[in-house]
Amino acid sequence: MENYDLIALIALSCIWLLLMVNQVLVVAGYIYYIRSTRFREKTIQEYPMVSIMVPAHNESKVIGRTVESLLNFDYPKDKYEIIVVNDNSSDNSHQILADIQHRYPDRRLIVLNTDHITGGKGKSNALNLGFEKASGELLAIYDADNTPERDALRYLVSEIVHDEKLGAVIGKFRTRNKNVNLLTRFINIETLSFQWMAQAGRWQMMKLCTIPGTNFIIRRSIIESIGGWDPDAIAEDTEISFRIYLMGYAIKFIPHAVTWEQEPQTLKVWFKQRTRWVKGNIYVLIKNLPLLFSRKTHRIQFDMLYFLSIYFLLLTSLVISDVLLILNAIGYVHVTLAGLSILLWMMAILLFTISTFITLTTEKGELTLSNFFVTLLMYFTYCKMWMVVAVYGAYQYLMDIVFKRTVKWYKTERF
Amino acid sequence: MKWKVLLFVLLLVIMSQPVTAEVLDSEVLVVYSNDAQVQDIQDLIVSCGYRPVLVAEWNYQSGMMDQYAKIVIMSERPLEDAVHLEKQVMVLGEYDMSSYGIETRNTLGQTSAVLSVYDLQQRILYRENRAYIVDTQGEFIGRQQMMGEEYPVGIITDDVLFAPYYSREDISIFAVAMMMNRYFDQPDSGKTMILIDEIYPFSDLTMLQQSAEIFHDHGIPFTLSLMPIYDNVDYPAFSRYTQLLRYIQSLGGSMIMHQPIVRTEEMENEELEDKMERAYAAYDEQDVILYDNNIRMFDISIDMIQNIEPIAYRDMAFPIDTVIRFPIFQERQTLNDTIDLINHKWLYIADYRQQHGKQIYSYKEGEIQNDFQYREKQVGSYKFLVDTGNQVLSIIVALSVLVIGSLTVIGYAIYRGKFIKRER
Numbered sequence: 001m002e003n004y005d006l007i008a009l010i011a012l013s014c015i016w017l018l019l020m021v022n023q024v025l026v027v028a029g030y031i032y033y034i035r036s037t038r039f040r041e042k043t044i045q046e047y048p049m050v051s052i053m054v055p056a057h058n059e060s061k062v063i064g065r066t067v068e069s070l071l072n073f074d075y076p077k078d079k080y081e082i083i084v085v086n087d088n089s090s091d092n093s094h095q096i097l098a099d100i101q102h103r104y105p106d107r108r109l110i111v112l113n114t115d116h117i118t119g120g121k122g123k124s125n126a127l128n129l130g131f132e133k134a135s136g137e138l139l140a141i142y143d144a145d146n147t148p149e150r151d152a153l154r155y156l157v158s159e160i161v162h163d164e165k166l167g168a169v170i171g172k173f174r175t176r177n178k179n180v181n182l183l184t185r186f187i188n189i190e191t192l193s194f195q196w197m198a199q200a201g202r203w204q205m206m207k208l209c210t211i212p213g214t215n216f217i218i219r220r221s222i223i224e225s226i227g228g229w230d231p232d233a234i235a236e237d238t239e240i241s242f243r244i245y246l247m248g249y250a251i252k253f254i255p256h257a258v259t260w261e262q263e264p265q266t267l268k269v270w271f272k273q274r275t276r277w278v279k280g281n282i283y284v285l286i287k288n289l290p291l292l293f294s295r296k297t298h299r300i301q302f303d304m305l306y307f308l309s310i311y312f313l314l315l316t317s318l319v320i321s322d323v324l325l326i327l328n329a330i331g332y333v334h335v336t337l338a339g340l341s342i343l344l345w346m347m348a349i350l351l352f353t354i355s356t357f358i359t360l361t362t363e364k365g366e367l368t369l370s371n372f373f374v375t376l377l378m379y380f381t382y383c384k385m386w387m388v389v390a391v392y393g394a395y396q397y398l399m400d401i402v403f404k405r406t407v408k409w410y411k412t413e414r415f
Numbered sequence: 416m417k418w419k420v421l422l423f424v425l426l427l428v429i430m431s432q433p434v435t436a437e438v439l440d441s442e443v444l445v446v447y448s449n450d451a452q453v454q455d456i457q458d459l460i461v462s463c464g465y466r467p468v469l470v471a472e473w474n475y476q477s478g479m480m481d482q483y484a485k486i487v488i489m490s491e492r493p494l495e496d497a498v499h500l501e502k503q504v505m506v507l508g509e510y511d512m513s514s515y516g517i518e519t520r521n522t523l524g525q526t527s528a529v530l531s532v533y534d535l536q537q538r539i540l541y542r543e544n545r546a547y548i549v550d551t552q553g554e555f556i557g558r559q560q561m562m563g564e565e566y567p568v569g570i571i572t573d574d575v576l577f578a579p580y581y582s583r584e585d586i587s588i589f590a591v592a593m594m595m596n597r598y599f600d601q602p603d604s605g606k607t608m609i610l611i612d613e614i615y616p617f618s619d620l621t622m623l624q625q626s627a628e629i630f631h632d633h634g635i636p637f638t639l640s641l642m643p644i645y646d647n648v649d650y651p652a653f654s655r656y657t658q659l660l661r662y663i664q665s666l667g668g669s670m671i672m673h674q675p676i677v678r679t680e681e682m683e684n685e686e687l688e689d690k691m692e693r694a695y696a697a698y699d700e701q702d703v704i705l706y707d708n709n710i711r712m713f714d715i716s717i718d719m720i721q722n723i724e725p726i727a728y729r730d731m732a733f734p735i736d737t738v739i740r741f742p743i744f745q746e747r748q749t750l751n752d753t754i755d756l757i758n759h760k761w762l763y764i765a766d767y768r769q770q771h772g773k774q775i776y777s778y779k780e781g782e783i784q785n786d787f788q789y790r791e792k793q794v795g796s797y798k799f800l801v802d803t804g805n806q807v808l809s810i811i812v813a814l815s816v817l818v819i820g821s822l823t824v825i826g827y828a829i830y831r832g833k834f835i836k837r838e839r
Contacts, residue, residue: 357823
């Protein structure tokens with residue numbers, strides 16, 4: 001009995017601790033938002049050459065629109081190139097890309113078509129292939145389903161060229177298909193709150209961000225020094241972020257550089273995507289675990305602790321507390337932990353709701369009553385789904401390790 | 416050889432004697448045709464201290480009546496056999512009694528009548544044709560004046576006690592009661608009791624207290640029928656309940672235990688006798704005196720009393736023991752009206768305690784524990800930590816809500832300036 005009580009107490013304490021940490025991040029992130037409203041773009045004296053890389057695998061539904069958007073940047077046309085790595089695609093992506101190349105003969109649009117021998121090894125490998133062809137001193141990465149705004153690239157470049165301490169600059173991604181169903185509405189709110197809380201808040205406090213995998217720019221020299229992307233990392237964005245930290249650089253979040261991407265519209269697709277993220281992030285965290293104890297990397301220890309606490313501590317605690325609750329209810333175990341205040345629990349739900357909702361004030365059209373109720377609903381539904389994803393992702397990671405399974409890059413299904 | 420013959424003859428003699436069935440003295444055979452009417456007669460027989468044995472006419476067989484000393488016939492079928500019996504029978508109902516030399520006629524249409532039974536009088540209206548006894552020799556029981564003549568309500572002869580009509584709604588039922596007194600050789604005298612029925616710990620105790628006080632103030636004895644309580648007798652509610660009962664005792668109220676009402680599943684783990692033993696013990700521990708419940712009185716309603724008058728200027732009484740049964744009074748006005756009626760009718764109410772060894776009781780108010788633990792509080796582990804945590808977190812969360820709420824307000828202002836005003 002005592003053991004279960006102690007476990008329950010520890011789990012609850014962890015949950016509350018992390019909730020409080022997140023509240024601090026929310027406040028910090030919002031302060032950054034308020035500061036960003038006074039954003040003034042820095043003038044670029046000399047436009048550097050930028051190589052935009054787009055890894056794509058069977059993206060015929062979206063690749064055309066994406067490339068058209070990239071071609072439409074308000075950045076000097078001779079100062080950027082677009083490298084599309086059409087990685088082992090079996091659809092008509094190559095035809096679509098060829099057509100675009102034909103229509104824009106004067107633009108630097110490079111298409112690399114790989115097969116299962118030269119490619120088909122995931123996004124990291126595709127980026128490495130594209131990197132070999134890149135000539136720019138800055139590398140910008142966009143996912144194949146993204147449609148960035150015209151000024152996105154210019155904003156990213158203007159920040160990175162004016163601050164040598166920046167190893168990368170990330171922009172904001174929005175959900176293009178947010179109104180399709182309740183799931184996409186959840187994802188829309190999730191992405192906004194994540195960016196304004198986790199990214200902006202960490203930047204405001206620690207000058208730290210994590211590369212989101214798309215709509216970001218990075219110095220070529222960094223990629224060269226680290227030898228490219230880790231082909232085993234399915235969460236290559238988190239992996240490269242850590243490497244940038246280790247090199248002493250910072251990663252800045254610029255909310256004005258916006259891209260729009262398509263999010264999963266079905267639970268099955270969402271589940272697979274999120275599981276991949278979890279697996280990938282666990283891989284990166286474990287790989288870089290020794291850094292947690294290194295004095296040289298005290299700046300990233302917070303980030304590591306933050307991710308460790310989210311992926312391991314928080315989700316484990318949530319799972320444990322829920323399992324104990326269920327087992328106690330069915331009489332299998334007997335938890336006699338003195339009861340938490342119901343009022344406190346309700347206040348926590350309110351806190352979660354308003355701290356998520358506050359991020360919606362940053363975006364036009366998001367500050368609605370229906371979004372408030374969707375946010376409230378998320379506490380009881382979407383957050384619980386994430387717990388399942390976390391458990392399954394951890395399980396999959398363990399299975400990969402135990403059975404030495406090849407890490408497979410799952411491509412998100414497009415609609 | 417001779418002794419064998421003698422033995423054989425002896426056996427023959429013995430076997431030739433008529434076999435008579437044992438005659439049951441304390442039981443009364445009732446042969447009936449109508450379920451509704453037999454209930455009233457059943458109650459009357461019980462109040463006379465006898466046990467009715469009910470036989471529906473379709474189950475009646477010749478020879479049944481031989482086994483009973485007392486027989487009440489409420490059906491045409493056994494009448495033929497009854498005539499040949501060598502004992503007096505009671506016949507109730509509109510049957511052809513010519514075999515007994517009793518002549519009856521029917522009223523025609525609505526007929527008003529004035530009934531006089533025992534010391535009681537009542538004016539009634541026969542709405543349908545009713546049979547009545549005419550021109551017959553015998554002892555008249557009760558009289559009814561109608562159509563300018565006087566006729567008996569019931570009649571007693573050597574062979575039969577007969578009443579063609581009776582109703583529990585009027586005093587004709589007392590004529591039947593008097594006939595039963597004759598039949599069972601009992602005197603025409605009865606006591607009337609007031610009974611407040613089915614008292615629970617969660618009854619309206621305030622009204623119960625008021626009722627007891629008002630009965631006491633008017634000098635009217637009364638009895639409470641308490642429901643058996645088997646469990647949770649250590650609750651303060653039970654203590655408050657029994658405290659009131661003790662107070663009512665001191666006002667002269669007597670108490671009896673109501674018959675148990677239990678569901679079958681409640682007796683799965685415990686016998687009813689054991690449950691009742693616990694119930695008695697529970698009241699006994701609280702000094703609530705319970706008298707024996709041997710009420711075999713005939714129920715009458717207060718509405719019936721309202722419609723009858725005593726013949727002479729004296730207390731109203733009935734020929735049999737009667738009980739006026741009330742539920743707990745819901746309103747003070749109803750209680751007052753009942754008291755007024757009892758006083759107006761000069762209804763003499765007997766004290767139940769007089770028959771059962773009256774006990775004097777003086778009331779003393781006891782202390783009731785109000786902080787009773789209905790459920791054992793489970794001591795939570797790490798209580799101090801959790802309680803402290805609750806308090807600390809409540810403050811932190813409240814502050815967070817305040818801060819983030821304030822930021823939301825600022826954010827909304829920015830939102831309006833940025834997205835709404837610009838559009839205009």
